[in-house]
Amino acid sequence: MVSIQLPDGSRREFPGPVTVQEVAASIGAGLAKAALGGRVGQGDSARLVDAGYRIEDDTSLAIVTEKDPDGLELIRHSTAHLLAYAVKELFPEAQVTIGPTIDNGFYYDFSYKRPFTPEDLAAIEAKMSELAKKDEKVERRVLPRDEAVAHFKAMGEHYKAEIIASIPAGEDVSLYREGGFEDLCRGPHVPSTGKLKHFKLMKVAGAYWRGDHRNEMLQRIYGTAWATKEDLQQHLHRLEEAEKRDHRKLGRELDLFHLDEHAPGLVFWHPKGWALWQQVEQYMRAVYRDNGYLEVKGPQLLDQGLWEKTGHWDKYRENMFVTESEKRDYALKPMNCPGHILIFKQGIKSYRDLPLRYGEFGQCHRNEPTGGLHGIMRVRGFTQDDGHVFCTEEQILEECVAYTALLQKVYRDFGFSDIVYKIATRPAARIGTDAVWDQAEEALMESLRRSGCKFEIAAGDGAFYGPKIEYTLEDALGRPWQCGTMQVDFSMAERLDAEYVTESGERRNPVMLHRAIVGSFERFIGILIEQHAGALPAWLAPVQVAVLTITEAQADYAAALAKTLQKQGVRAVSDLRNEKITYKIREHSMQKLPYILVVGDKEKAAGAVAVRARGNQDLGVMPLDAFFQRIASDIAHKA
Numbered sequence: 001m002v003s004i005q006l007p008d009g010s011r012r013e014f015p016g017p018v019t020v021q022e023v024a025a026s027i028g029a030g031l032a033k034a035a036l037g038g039r040v041g042q043g044d045s046a047r048l049v050d051a052g053y054r055i056e057d058d059t060s061l062a063i064v065t066e067k068d069p070d071g072l073e074l075i076r077h078s079t080a081h082l083l084a085y086a087v088k089e090l091f092p093e094a095q096v097t098i099g100p101t102i103d104n105g106f107y108y109d110f111s112y113k114r115p116f117t118p119e120d121l122a123a124i125e126a127k128m129s130e131l132a133k134k135d136e137k138v139e140r141r142v143l144p145r146d147e148a149v150a151h152f153k154a155m156g157e158h159y160k161a162e163i164i165a166s167i168p169a170g171e172d173v174s175l176y177r178e179g180g181f182e183d184l185c186r187g188p189h190v191p192s193t194g195k196l197k198h199f200k201l202m203k204v205a206g207a208y209w210r211g212d213h214r215n216e217m218l219q220r221i222y223g224t225a226w227a228t229k230e231d232l233q234q235h236l237h238r239l240e241e242a243e244k245r246d247h248r249k250l251g252r253e254l255d256l257f258h259l260d261e262h263a264p265g266l267v268f269w270h271p272k273g274w275a276l277w278q279q280v281e282q283y284m285r286a287v288y289r290d291n292g293y294l295e296v297k298g299p300q301l302l303d304q305g306l307w308e309k310t311g312h313w314d315k316y317r318e319n320m321f322v323t324e325s326e327k328r329d330y331a332l333k334p335m336n337c338p339g340h341i342l343i344f345k346q347g348i349k350s351y352r353d354l355p356l357r358y359g360e361f362g363q364c365h366r367n368e369p370t371g372g373l374h375g376i377m378r379v380r381g382f383t384q385d386d387g388h389v390f391c392t393e394e395q396i397l398e399e400c401v402a403y404t405a406l407l408q409k410v411y412r413d414f415g416f417s418d419i420v421y422k423i424a425t426r427p428a429a430r431i432g433t434d435a436v437w438d439q440a441e442e443a444l445m446e447s448l449r450r451s452g453c454k455f456e457i458a459a460g461d462g463a464f465y466g467p468k469i470e471y472t473l474e475d476a477l478g479r480p481w482q483c484g485t486m487q488v489d490f491s492m493a494e495r496l497d498a499e500y501v502t503e504s505g506e507r508r509n510p511v512m513l514h515r516a517i518v519g520s521f522e523r524f525i526g527i528l529i530e531q532h533a534g535a536l537p538a539w540l541a542p543v544q545v546a547v548l549t550i551t552e553a554q555a556d557y558a559a560a561l562a563k564t565l566q567k568q569g570v571r572a573v574s575d576l577r578n579e580k581i582t583y584k585i586r587e588h589s590m591q592k593l594p595y596i597l598v599v600g601d602k603e604k605a606a607g608a609v610a611v612r613a614r615g616n617q618d619l620g621v622m623p624l625d626a627f628f629q630r631i632a633s634d635i636a637h638k639a
Contacts, residue, residue, distance in 0.1 A: 001016075002018055002056065004018070004059065005058075005059070005060045006061065007062045017054045017055060017056045018054070019052050019053060020040075020050070020051045020055070020061065020063065021051040021052060021191065024051070035051050035063050035064070036074045037064045037188050037189075038050075038061050038062065038064055039061070039062040040053070040055065040060070046060075048073070048074070048188055049187075050140060050188040050189060052139075052140065053188070066195075066227035073101060074189065075190060075225050075226070076225045077185075077188075078138065078195070079196050079199050080100070080223070081099065081181075082131060082132060082199075083099065083223055084096045084099055084110075084181065085128075085131055085178060086127035086128040087108075088181055089131070090120075091120075093112065094111065095110065095157055095160075096108065096109075096157060096160065097109040097160070097163075105223050106222075106223055106225065107220050107221060108220070109207050109219065109221075110218060110219050110220075110221065115204070115219065116204050116221065121204065124201060124221070125199075128196075128201075131179065131193055132197065134193060135194030136192060136194075137191065140177075140187060140189075141174070142173070142175075143173055143175060144172055145164060145168075145170065145172065145173055146169070148164045148184070151175075152164065152184070163184060174186055178193055179193075198231065198232040199224065200224055200232065201222070202222045203222050204219055204222075205219075205222065206219065206220065224236075238478070241477055242479075242530070244533065245477070245533045245534070246530065247376065247377070248375040250530075250534040251273070251375070251376070251529065253534070254592065255270050255273075256270055256272055256542070257269050258270070264380070265373045266379060266380060266381045267379060267381070271542075272543065273542065275571060276525060276540060276541075276542045279540050280524065280528075281521070284385045285361075287406065287517070288359040288387075291357075292355075293387060294356075294359070296359070296360050298333070298336060298340065298342070299333075299339065301323070301332060302330065302338065302339065303328065303330055304331060307320070309496060310338050310495055311491075311495070312335075318367070319366045320332065320334050320366070320367060321367055333364055334366045336360050336388075337492060337512070338492070339360075341493060341512070344358070344493075345497070348501060349390075349501070350500060351392065351502050354391050354392055355392075355395050356391075358390075359385070359386070359387040360384075360386050361383050361384070361386075361521070362383065362384050363382070364381070364384060365380055365381050367380065376523065376525065377526045378523070382520040383520070384519060384521070385518050386516055387516065388513065388514055388515070389512070389513035390498070390510040390511070390513075395511075396440060396443040396444075396511060396513070397446055397447055400447035400513075403447075403515055404469070404471075406517070407517050410517050411473055411517075414518075414528060414540075415528075415537065416475070420472040420480065421454070421455035421456070421471060421472075422455060422461075422469070422472070423441065423457055423467060424460075424461035425441055425458065425459050425460060425462050425467050427460045427461070427464060430464045432491075436490060440490075441467045443488075447469075455469075463489070464491075465491030465492065466487060466488035466490050468485055468486060468488065469484075469485065469487075470484075470485055471484030475531045476531055483516070483518055483519045483527070484515075484517050484518075485514065485516055487514040487515070488513060492512055493509045493511070493512045498510060528540070534592045536592070537634075538594040538595075538634040541571070541594050543571050543572070544570050544572060544593070545572040545594070545595045545631065546572070546574070546588045546591075547565075547573070547575065548575045548581060548584045548585065548588065549574075549600075551600070551601075552576070553604075554599045554603075555576045557603075558574045558599050559574050561609070562574035564624075565628075568628065568632070569635075570631060575588065581598060589612075589616065594631075594634070595612070595613055595614070597610065597612075598610040606623075608623050608624060609622055609624065609627055611627055
C-alpha cells in the first residue's frame with residue numbers, strides 16, 4: 001500500500017505505486033485535467049515532479065496546476081523546450097544549447113549560421129503555436145551518461161553532447177521528448193504541449209557559449225509565457241508602459257543627463273538633471289540633520305592595507321579600481337565604511353557619545369563589467385546616502401525602530417507607499433557567538449514588529465559579520481527595487497581597532513550599523529524618473545514653472561514674474577520667444593512641467609496669470625498671490 005497525504009490533511013490509499021496524474025484523477029476529473037505536475041514531500045525536502053512521476057512510498061503530495069507559482073514555472077520551462085522544438089523544425093541546421101527559465105519568462109541559446117531576423121521570430125512563434133495545438137505528449141526517459149553523449153553526437157547536437165560529457169561518469173541523465181524533438185533536461189515538464197497556450201517571443205540577443213567571451217557567440221531568443229491570456233496581456237502592457245517610462249529615454253527627452261563612451265559607466269549630469277539631483281541631496285541632508293546624524297566626508301583614495309584589514313581586498317578586489325603613487329598602492333573606495341571608522345577613531349569615545357551617527361554623500365567606484373551597466377541604474381561611479389551608527393549592543397533595537405520609521409517617511413515623500421521587508425539571517429560561515437546573533441536578529445525582527453511591518457525571513461542570506469533588514473520598494477508598475485538596508489556589523493570596528501570606553505572604564509568595540517535609505521543616488525533618481533514617468537512632483541521637478549508670453553508686449557511682465565518666482569525659491573523660466581502660444585505650450589508640456597503660466601495683455605493689466613497644470617488642466621486666471629500660495633503649498637506638502 002502507498003499512503004498519500006494531501007495538503008488539506010486528508011489521506012488517500014493506493015494498492016501500489018501511483019503516478020501524480022493518477023492521484024489527481026482519484027480526487028476528481030477536473031483536477032486531473034488541470035494537473036501540470038506535483039510537489040512531493042514537505043518543507044525543504046519537497047520537490048517538483050512531472051505529472052507522470054511514480055510515487056512508490058508513503059509521502060505528501062500537492063497537485064500543481066496553472067494557478068500555482070510552481071505551475072507557472074513548469075509552463076515557462078516547457079515553453080522554452082517548445083521554442084527549441086520550433087527552431088529545429090524551421091531551421092534543422094541550428095544547434096540547441098541551454099534554455100532556462102528567468103523572471104517572467106525564459107530564453108534558449110542557439111548556434112546558427114546567420115542571425116535570426118524579426119521575420120524569423122514571427123515564424124518561430126507561429127510554429128510554436130502550431131506544435132502546441134497538436135497537444136503532443138511530453139515523455140521522459142533516462143540514459144547512461146556515455147550513451148546520452150553518443151545519442152546527441154549522432155544527432156549533430158555537439159553542444160548538448162559537451163554538456164552531458166561534463167556530467168560525472170557513471171551517472172544517468174534524463175531526456176524529454178515531444179513529437180520529433182528530444183532534449184536533455186532534468187525536468188519536470190507539463191504533461192503535453194497543449195498546456196502551453198499563452199506565450200510570446202520578445203527579442204534576440206547575443207550570448208557567449210557558457211558565458212565565456214573566448215567561446216562562440218550564440219543567439220539567445222527571449223520569450224515570456226503565462227498561465228492565462230489575461231496575464232500575458234497584462235505583462236505585455238506593463239512592458240509597453242515600462243518602455244515609455246525608461247529613464248534612459250526620458251533622460252534624453254527631458255535633457256537631464258547623458259552617458260558617453262569616453263567615460264563608460266559614469267554619468268554626465270545636465271543642468272536640469274543636476275537640479276533634480278540637488279533636490280534629492282538637500283532633502284536627504286535635512287533628513288541627516290533632523291535625525292541626529294553628523295555629516296562627514298572621507299577621501300576617495302585609501303591605502304591598499306586598509307582594504308586588506310577590512311577583508312575587502314580578498315573578497316572584492318576584482319571590483320575595485322586601483323592605482324599606485326610613489327611605490328604605494330591605493331584603491332578608489334567601493335564603499336564608505338572604513339573611512340567612517342577612521343573618523344570615529346579620532347579622539348577617545350565614551351559610552352556617553354553613543355549612539356554616534358555619521359552620514360555621508362559618499363562617492364564610490366566599482367569596476368562593474370560592461371555588460372552589467374544599465375543607464376544610470378547600474379554604473380561604475382555613484383554616490384550613496386551612506387550612514388553608519390556606532391552603538392552598543394543594547395542600543396541596536398532602538399536605533400532600528402527609529403530607522404524603519406524614518407525610511408518609511410522618506411519613501412512616502414518620494415511617492416512610494418509599498419515596501420517589502422526581509423530579514424537576512426545568519427549564514428553557515430559566520431563570526432561571533434550564537435548569543436550575539438540571537439540578539440541582533442531578534443532586534444531587527446522586533447524593530448519591524450514595532451513598526452507594524454510584516455516581514456519575510458531570508459534564511460542564511462546575512463553577511464558573515466551580521467544580519468540585515470532589506471527594504472524593497474515597489475513602483476507604479478509593481479516592480480521591486482531593493483534600495484534601503486540596515487545591516488548589523490560586529491566585525492569591521494574590531495578589525496580596525498575602533499573602541500569606546502564603557503561605564504566601567506573598559507575598552508570595547510562598538511557595534512556598527514550600516515544603513516542607506518535611497519542607496520545609490522544615480523539608481524534612485526532613475527527609479528524616480530520611471531516611477532513618475534518623467535512627470536516629477538512639483539518639489540522635485542527641475543523646472544517647476546514656465547512663464548509664456550502671447551506677444552512681445554508682455555515680455556517685461558513675464559521676465560519680472562519669473563524673477564519674482566525665483567526669489568521665492570521656485571525654479572522658474574520665462575519663454576519670451578516670438579512664437580505662437582500654442583507651439584510654446586505644447587513644447588513646455590512635453591517637458592512635463594508642473595505649471596505653465598500664460599500672460600497676455602489682460603493678465604498683465606490685472607497683475608494675474610492664466611494657469612495650466614500638467615496634464616493639460618486649464619485652471620483659469622489667478623491673481624499672482626493665489627498662484628504663489630498654490631505652488632508653495634505643492635512644494636511644502638510634496639504634492
